[in-house]
Amino acid sequence: MLVRRTETDDPNPPALSKDAWIAQFSAPDPALRRRAVRALDSSAKSIDALIAQLGEETAPSVRSAIFNALSNAATPRAVESLLLQLRSEDAALRNGAIDALQTLPQLVGPHVERLLADPDPDVRISAVSILSALAHPDIPKWLADVVRRDANVNVCAAAVDALAEAGDEAAVEAIAALPERFPGVPYIAFAVAATVRRIKGL
Amino acid sequence: MTLNVPVYASKTLASSFTDEEYAKFCEFFYRKTGISFNGKKRYFVERRLLERMAEAASASFRDYFGLLRFQASGTELQCLVNLMTVNETYFFREDYQFEVLTNFILPEVVRARRQGDHVRIWSMPCSTGEEPYSIALHILENWARADEYAIEILGSDIDSRVLEVARAGIYGFRSLQRLSPDVRGKYFSKISGDSFQLRNEIRESVDFSLVNIIDPLHTNRYRQVDVIFCRNLLIYFDDASRRQAVEYLYECLNPGGFICLGHSESMSRISPLFGPRKFADTIVYQKPIKEGLGP
Numbered sequence: 049m050l051v052r053r054t055e056t057d058d059p060n061p062p063a064l065s066k067d068a069w070i071a072q073f074s075a076p077d078p079a080l081r082r083r084a085v086r087a088l089d090s091s092a093k094s095i096d097a098l099i100a101q102l103g104e105e106t107a108p109s110v111r112s113a114i115f116n117a118l119s120n121a122a123t124p125r126a127v128e129s130l131l132l133q134l135r136s137e138d139a140a141l142r143n144g145a146i147d148a149l150q151t152l153p154q155l156v157g158p159h160v161e162r163l164l165a166d167p168d169p170d171v172r173i174s175a176v177s178i179l180s181a182l183a184h185p186d187i188p189k190w191l192a193d194v195v196r197r198d199a200n201v202n203v204c205a206a207a208v209d210a211l212a213e214a215g216d217e218a219a220v221e222a223i224a225a226l227p228e229r230f231p232g233v234p235y236i237a238f239a240v241a242a243t244v245r246r247i248k249g250l
Numbered sequence: 251m252t253l254n255v256p257v258y259a260s261k262t263l264a265s266s267f268t269d270e271e272y273a274k275f276c277e278f279f280y281r282k283t284g285i286s287f288n289g290k291k292r293y294f295v296e297r298r299l300l301e302r303m304a305e306a307a308s309a310s311f312r313d314y315f316g317l318l319r320f321q322a323s324g325t326e327l328q329c330l331v332n333l334m335t336v337n338e339t340y341f342f343r344e345d346y347q348f349e350v351l352t353n354f355i356l357p358e359v360v361r362a363r364r365q366g367d368h369v370r371i372w373s374m375p376c377s378t379g380e381e382p383y384s385i386a387l388h389i390l391e392n393w394a395r396a397d398e399y400a401i402e403i404l405g406s407d408i409d410s411r412v413l414e415v416a417r418a419g420i421y422g423f424r425s426l427q428r429l430s431p432d433v434r435g436k437y438f439s440k441i442s443g444d445s446f447q448l449r450n451e452i453r454e455s456v457d458f459s460l461v462n463i464i465d466p467l468h469t470n471r472y473r474q475v476d477v478i479f480c481r482n483l484l485i486y487f488d489d490a491s492r493r494q495a496v497e498y499l500y501e502c503l504n505p506g507g508f509i510c511l512g513h514s515e516s517m518s519r520i521s522p523l524f525g526p527r528k529f530a531d532t533i534v535y536q537k538p539i540k541e542g543l544g545p
Binding site: 213 | 267268270271272273277278281311312316318320321322324368370374386389390396397399400401402403404451452453455456457466467470488489490493494497500521522523541
């Protein structure tokens, strides 16, 4: 039978100090740890605590809440902390950081050239992944520069894929030259043809 | 072909886009909103694209796509989403999901419950009430075990004006056109030429409330929900807000609870926290019964 909901007590979190909330990260119940994540603010102390917990956390829902909290904080410290996750061995952490960074174009912009020059090709691939969905006017130029200069075939392939959506006519020459740099990689020739077709709209 | 007029000055242009342009747009729009257009909707999509291109004074598809892709505010994308989506609401809209509710979801939800236990269903956003009331009527008419449980139906929206309309429960014939004459006669009273009011006991059984889905002070009041109908709402949010909303919905659900999205929406583009479940030809999303460890 249909019954009208009987009002329950307001379950809003209690007023605890920042330290008390941070201490809740050791609670065994993921729901309590998520509540602690949401109770923290965007101060440096909170950001550092969230990042420290990210390294320890195993529950996907708590990790997701932490990434959302860092994205919402939208501070330079939060961005720098997220960028460090790009070097993680844990793919879920890297992907969570990429998703969060994609929501912060103005704060990520100043870091892009440094990321794309990183000696670790996995970091450069992650950087290209960020650019693939970042709303920033310099994306076509950054991605075209990757295609022009990066020596790693996987980084270039990721950039070509991203250019299919974000590329413009100015990038076509660099993209079209790529098969000559990697003549033994059939995927590059295929991806280049598809991306040029997509950019030209033909 | 590439559109080559300087500015789209008319909404009645009959031009079209190349296959590559159309595919590029569809892939982008899906990534941003989770809405997937198939080939059959091409005319519908192109007409609306042309309309927005004219409004934005874009000289070509390329120019307009650049605006959509790189505009930090996302304003133009929002205008396009508004145009691409239908804000119509009426009784038993997309009722195949209500069939799934009574044929599959509710039987699974009550499997471990005793008679008299509560079952909580939340319609968010509920607009003027057609959806939560449709859920109520569908359960009464189609779920034989409805009397065994205390079924709570909640309706929430961010707009207080639509909630007032919902509480009044008065609808025109257009809203009721998908109801059979039997159901209409059983649950509605005619109050004037084209106005019908839902019976008191149904109206009073649904709890309507004002909720901003991305405000935890609001959503904290909703816990132990078994099924959430959140259809055609998340498409209006930017990426960050969409993830935040889904995080809060996750918190509202019981372990093993379900979310029903709009027919063209997909949770897989938003969050990995829910598992897809296929019932009949419909995909709904389920919160894990027990959260596993990270990969």
